Amino acid sequence: MPVTREQVIDFIYDEARMLDEGRYDEWLSLWLEDGHYWMPLDYKQTDPHLVTSLLYEDMFMLRLRVERLNGARTFSQKPKSRCHHVIQRPFIDEMREDRIVTNTSMHYVETRLDEQFLLALTAIHELAVVDGAIRIANKRVDILNSDAAFGNIQLLP
Amino acid sequence: MRTASEITALFTGPQVHRDVYTSPEVYRLEMTHLFANTWVFVGHESQTPKKGDYFTTQIGDQPVIQVRHSDGEIYVLFNRCPHKGTKIAIDREGNTGKFFRCPYHAWSFKTNGCLLAIPLKKGYEDTGFEDSESAKGMTPVGAVRNYRGFVFARLAPEGIGFEDYFGGSLSSIDNMVDRSPEGRLEIAGPPLRYMHKCNWKMLVENQTDTCHPMVAHESSAGTAVNIWKEMGNPEPRPPAMEIIAPFMSPYEFFEKMGIRTWPNGHGHTGVHHSIHSDYSAIPGYFESLCETYGEERAKAILDENRHNTVYFPNIMIKGPIQQLRNFIPLGPDKTLVESYIYRLVGAPDQLLARTAMYNRMINAPTSIVGHDDLEMYERAQEGLMSNGMEWVNVQRLRTGDEEFDQEAVENGTTERQMRNQFDAWVKFMTVSMEDA
Ligand code: FES
Ligand SMILES: [Fe+2]
Numbered sequence: 147m148p149v150t151r152e153q154v155i156d157f158i159y160d161e162a163r164m165l166d167e168g169r170y171d172e173w174l175s176l177w178l179e180d181g182h183y184w185m186p187l188d189y190k191q192t193d194p195h196l197v198t199s200l201l202y203e204d205m206f207m208l209r210l211r212v213e214r215l216n217g218a219r220t221f222s223q224k225p226k227s228r229c230h231h232v233i234q235r236p237f238i239d240e241m242r243e244d245r246i247v248t249n250t251s252m253h254y255v256e257t258r259l260d261e262q263f264l265l266a267l268t269a270i271h272e273l274a275v276v277d278g279a280i281r282i283a284n285k286r287v288d289i290l291n292s293d294a295a296f297g298n299i300q301l302l303p
Numbered sequence: 304m305r306t307a308s309e310i311t312a313l314f315t316g317p318q319v320h321r322d323v324y325t326s327p328e329v330y331r332l333e334m335t336h337l338f339a340n341t342w343v344f345v346g347h348e349s350q351t352p353k354k355g356d357y358f359t360t361q362i363g364d365q366p367v368i369q370v371r372h373s374d375g376e377i378y379v380l381f382n383r384c385p386h387k388g389t390k391i392a393i394d395r396e397g398n399t400g401k402f403f404r405c406p407y408h409a410w411s412f413k414t415n416g417c418l419l420a421i422p423l424k425k426g427y428e429d430t431g432f433e434d435s436e437s438a439k440g441m442t443p444v445g446a447v448r449n450y451r452g453f454v455f456a457r458l459a460p461e462g463i464g465f466e467d468y469f470g471g472s473l474s475s476i477d478n479m480v481d482r483s484p485e486g487r488l489e490i491a492g493p494p495l496r497y498m499h500k501c502n503w504k505m506l507v508e509n510q511t512d513t514c515h516p517m518v519a520h521e522s523s524a525g526t527a528v529n530i531w532k533e534m535g536n537p538e539p540r541p542p543a544m545e546i547i548a549p550f551m552s553p554y555e556f557f558e559k560m561g562i563r564t565w566p567n568g569h570g571h572t573g574v575h576h577s578i579h580s581d582y583s584a585i586p587g588y589f590e591s592l593c594e595t596y597g598e599e600r601a602k603a604i605l606d607e608n609r610h611n612t613v614y615f616p617n618i619m620i621k622g623p624i625q626q627l628r629n630f631i632p633l634g635p636d637k638t639l640v641e642s643y644i645y646r647l648v649g650a651p652d653q654l655l656a657r658t659a660m661y662n663r664m665i666n667a668p669t670s671i672v673g674h675d676d677l678e679m680y681e682r683a684q685e686g687l688m689s690n691g692m693e694w695v696n697v698q699r700l701r702t703g704d705e706e707f708d709q710e711a712v713e714n715g716t717t718e719r720q721m722r723n724q725f726d727a728w729v730k731f732m733t734v735s736m737e738d739a
Pocket of ligand 2: 509515516519520676
């Protein structure tokens with residue numbers, strides 16, 4: 147049975163909530179095995195391979211990132227960071243049986259110790275429906291000021 | 304103001320005083336003396352390939368413009384209008400055509416800085432203007448040298464020559480450029496820009512700190528190795544394993560890789576092998592190198608697997624992966640790190656893809672390996688404010704007085720290169736001080 151627009155929109159909200167609540171195992175299970183999480187370095191960047199990106203991570207890297215957050219010797223996470231997404235209702239740019247594309251504006255806040263910073267984001271999700279469930283095929287996150295100098299961004303915007 | 308002898312006293316050989324990292328006064332002296340007397344990296348020539356192309360950056364705290372003049376040469380000018388000081392270029396790069404034009408009162412300058420025209424020029428008649436400093440136009444830096452595409456500048460008009468300053472250390476740039484079948488590099492996209500709340504020298508020292516990877520990076524590299532094991536060590540290894548896992552190599556690996564130091568604060572890790580030695584071969588690359596150089600020389604170029612080469616005062620290059628990191632000082636406790644990558648002209652794209660992967664996996668503000676390092680620098684910067692102790696220890700494998708004006712190769716876990724940097728630091732801080 148094809149998914150509805152409402153299910154797609156709920157999916158995007160649910161994903162943001164998983165990240166904010168640190169439910170990473172659940173979050174990883176949303177992904178298709180060959181998916182990539184891409185965060186370009188340059189405004190309107192088109193190529194993830196031959197110029198630098200902030201992130202272009204396959205499932206191995208994403209698992210590593212999640213696993214590391216809980217490591218006994220992960221000193222940059224002592225104390226742990228926290229994050230918070232405020233998201234606008236997603237646009238559904240494509241809605242086909244085999245491919246759904248959404249575009250979502252977000253404000254992302256990350257904090258640790260006395261520091262807190264705010265990023266304005268556009269997240270583009272490429273979704274697929276597998277056995278009736280929505281899964282993430284690819285995700286691209288553009289930071290509005292991606293070319294600015296940042297300190298650590300430790301969680302996933 | 305501190306005297307030359309007070310500056311000299313901050314480095315004893317086995318120890319360095321915390322003021323070199325924390326004191327605003329020492330930092331100001333670095334900007335006035337150290338960054339004026341040394342040859343500092345500006346940019347790569349491929350950032351300004353055409354006439355009129357410019358790129359803005361800074362040398363120490365001095366805003367400068369690298370620009371390609373109409374004669375095809377690269378000039379480095381202070382980014383300041385000789386009229387009232389307005390910055391001439393504010394964007395990071397662009398093309399200015401045949402001349403710069405100040406946006407405030409439209410004084411214009413040739414791309415070598417010479418004054419070209421002033422609107423309503425007759426207002427300066429009989430004022431003695433032609434004898435003023437401003438009549439000369441935009442001020443060029445003291446000296447510029449383009450070495451195989453890498454542009455360096457010395458702010459001071461007088462001082463040590465380029466060859467004397469770098470000596471044998473240029474072999475690392477040579478090796479990086481020779482890896483291109485055409486003997487040429489090209490910038491590949493904008494740099495990562497990563498802000499660090501610590502002194503710039505902590506970053507420079509860390510480039511040859513071979514006793515931290517297996518400790519500080521256990522959280523990232525160690526976890527990568529564990530996950531791969533749990534997966535049953537599948538081959539081919541995930542790309543992350545090739546890049547990150549070597550950070551977990553044992554002490555013995557780093558001891559044997561060796562450290563070489565050159566006079567004037569330059570040095571590199573990875574004399575015999577390095578964490579870059581075991582990358583998989585890229586089809587077609589070796590063949591195209593052989594066509595250019597012949598097999599023997601091509602082998603020799605690829606057998607050189609230097610890890611990090613520090614060019615004192617503030618850059619590091621990685622020859623085997625064509626990366627350059629610029630540690631730009633912004634304050635005693637603030638440093639901007641820009642990490643650039645280059646394309647080996649004539650080589651397969653897969654090499655550049657690996658280089659871009661390395662850059663983002665290790666040196667991005669979003670990189671887990673970067674997080675490990677930054678945490679250590681910032682903790683050190685905060686810890687140094689403690690009055691429990693005033694000195695930092697850099698004594699590892701120092702068995703007596705050292706001659707830094709001689710090239711040396713030592714055990715890869717020595718802190719000799721850090722001491723070498725402080726020896727050069729004292730030298731180029733004090734050479735222009737009055738009581739030197
Ligand atoms: S400040 Fe540049 S022309 Fe006046
Ligand atoms: Fe490190």
